[in-house]
Amino acid sequence: xxxxxxxxxxxxxxxxxxxxxxxxxxxxxxxxxxxxxxxxxxxxxxxxxxxxxxxxxxxxxxxxxxxxxxxxxxxxxxxxxxxxxxxxxxxxxxxxxxxxxx
Numbered sequence: 816x817x818x819x820x821x822x823x824x825x826x827x828x829x830x831x832x833x834x835x836x837x838x839x840x841x842x843x844x845x846x847x848x849x850x851x852x853x854x855x856x857x858x859x860x861x862x863x864x865x866x867x868x869x870x871x872x873x874x875x876x877x878x879x880x881x882x883x884x885x886x887x888x889x890x891x892x893x894x895x896x897x898x899x900x901x902x903x904x905x906x907x908x909x910x911x912x913x914x915x916x917x
Contacts, residue, residue, distance in 0.1 A: 817886050818914045821845075825875040827903040837901055841879065849881040886911045 823841065826832055838856070846852045856877040895909045 816914050816916055817883050817911050819881050819883060819886070819891065819909065819911050821879045821898070822876045822908040822910075823879060823898070824902060824904060824907075825877065828905065829903075833902060838877070840901075841898070845879060845881050849883060851881065853880040854878070855880075882914070 821841070823838065824833065842852055842854060854877060891909055891911070895907055898909075899905070899907050
């Protein structure tokens with residue numbers, strides 16, 4: 816079993832709030848495709864990272880998770896690219912980790 820996490824920014828690169836419809840659409844797409852979804856959206860997480868010039872960037876994110884038996888890397892890569900366009904981002908993090916259900 817694998818846990819797929821999507822880290823979605825609340826604001827675009829220009830600082831504009833992402834539309835709520837965009838988050839609803841992603842929740843619907845993932846729920847319909849994978850049969851369920853967990854969203855961590857009540858208290859956004861705060862991320863920070865340094866770019867190549869040493870400048871520290873910040874972002875507020877929500878995390879969406881789905882569980883899958885196998886990871887279709889090609890599908891997830893294409894979906895990540897679609898989300899990057901929709902969220903107006905240079906790069907979004909979509910990550911997978913193997914999990915054991917207890």
